[in-house]
Amino acid sequence: MPKIKLFLWKAAAGALPVGAQLVRRHISSTWDCARCGAPETSTHMLFHCDFAAQVWNLAPLQLGHIPIGTPILEALNLLKKTIVLPPVGIHTATLFPWICWHIWKARNQLIFQNSHFSVIETVTKAVQDALAWQSAQLALPKVRVATPRPNSTTTLTHDFLCYVDAAWQQQSSLAGSGWVFQATSHSEKEITTFSAGCRRFPSPLAAEAWAIKSAMLHALQLERSDLLVLSDSKSIVDALNSNVSLNEIFGLLVEIRSIRNRFRSISFQFIPRLVNSIADAAAKLSLCISGNIGLDPGTLVFV
Numbered sequence: 001m002p003k004i005k006l007f008l009w010k011a012a013a014g015a016l017p018v019g020a021q022l023v024r025r026h027i028s029s030t031w032d033c034a035r036c037g038a039p040e041t042s043t044h045m046l047f048h049c050d051f052a053a054q055v056w057n058l059a060p061l062q063l064g065h066i067p068i069g070t071p072i073l074e075a076l077n078l079l080k081k082t083i084v085l086p087p088v089g090i091h092t093a094t095l096f097p098w099i100c101w102h103i104w105k106a107r108n109q110l111i112f113q114n115s116h117f118s119v120i121e122t123v124t125k126a127v128q129d130a131l132a133w134q135s136a137q138l139a140l141p142k143v144r145v146a147t148p149r150p151n152s153t154t155t156l157t158h159d160f161l162c163y164v165d166a167a168w169q170q171q172s173s174l175a176g177s178g179w180v181f182q183a184t185s186h187s188e189k190e191i192t193t194f195s196a197g198c199r200r201f202p203s204p205l206a207a208e209a210w211a212i213k214s215a216m217l218h219a220l221q222l223e224r225s226d227l228l229v230l231s232d233s234k235s236i237v238d239a240l241n242s243n244v245s246l247n248e249i250f251g252l253l254v255e256i257r258s259i260r261n262r263f264r265s266i267s268f269q270f271i272p273r274l275v276n277s278i279a280d281a282a283a284k285l286s287l288c289i290s291g292n293i294g295l296d297p298g299t300l301v302f303v
């Protein structure tokens with residue numbers, strides 16, 4: 001469900017407003033868990049607080065142990081492998097996201113409404129919602145959404161596609177970059193590499209140019225020297241294809257043109273933002289992760 005996807009994404013990116021985060025952002029002076037008084041991190045709230053542990057124990061899941069200190073992304077990945085035990089009747093929907101969601105809701109009810117949800121109530125509500133979601137999905141007609149593809153004539157002449165994007169935050173002037181390599185020889189969309197970084201830049205255009213430059217350098221590192229770079233920044237793609245200069249990013253364009261000579265074959269193509277959603281998400285995520293864990297600008301993160 002979209003709202004739960006967003007919730008889990010926030011949890012994975014360390015962006016949930018739990019006590020530890022609120023203290024870090026100077027919104028609150030105490031990070032104590034409202035139930036047990038321990039420091040409230042996302043993993044504590046979702047897995048290790050006594051209440052959460054009891055909810056997971058009662059849930060009809062074949063669940064392994066999640067040791068204290070397990071990074072949240074690792075914990076969520078472990079949960080993805082859990083099996084819903086019969087006879088709950090949940091087949092296509094997975095239960096664990098609903099359990100995480102209802103532990104979070106129970107926590108908020110306690111803090112903001114002072115109302116207590118019991119362990120049984122929390123598990124029951126999660127199972128009910130998962131079942132309701134499952135039957136709603138089964139009742140939906142199957143719709144195939146057509147995604148626009150990059151120009152296929154150009155695509156076929158290169159060994160690799162590189163979707164690249166940047167996300168830029170005006171307030172901090174921090175930029176995140178993201179790119180995805182895809183081999184053109186496979187009929188299915190195979191994402192071969194994904195990486196991202198974070199740095200300060202004066203404008204979104206500069207951030208886009210930096211993302212393209214970083215992706216090209218990474219392609220050379222991986223010996224992918226036959227590349228089609230796909231970007232949703234039309235002005236940069238136009239500038240690179242016409243050898244026109246843009247004052248704002250003069251230096252970066254010079255660098256990109258020089259790196260370009262090291263490729264066996266390279267082209268640049270504009271694509272609409274809609275088609276660039278994975279690189280866009282990667283860029284936003286890198287910006288968010290860097291902001292949250294205090295990564296030094298300039299650090300390249302390979303995910």
Ligand SMILES: [Zn+2]
Nearest residue numbers: 033035036049
């Ligand atoms: Zn607690």
